[in-house]
Amino acid sequence: VVDAGYIFAGDHPGVSTVLTGTSSVSHLEDNARALNLLALPESDTLKLRSLFSEIAVYI
Structure with a gap:
C-alpha cells in the first residue's frame, strides 16, 4: 500500500519530489525501489484519483 x-504521488505531473519517512537503511532502500517501479495499473490510478478528488484542488 505504501509503495x-x-x-501514485510520483506519477503526478506537478510533482518533482516525493518525501518518504524512514527508520533504517533497508527502509530507505525499499522506498527508493518503490519510486523506481513502473506506474500503477490504470484501474488503480483511477480509483486513487477518485478517492482523493476532493483534495486534488490543493495539490
Whole structure:
C-alpha cells in the first residue's frame, strides 16, 4: 500500500519530489525501489484519483 502511494504521488505531473519517512537503511532502500517501479495499473490510478478528488484542488 505504501509503495502504491509513492508511485501514485510520483506519477503526478506537478510533482518533482516525493518525501518518504524512514527508520533504517533497508527502509530507505525499499522506498527508493518503490519510486523506481513502473506506474500503477490504470484501474488503480483511477480509483486513487477518485478517492482523493476532493483534495486534488490543493495539490
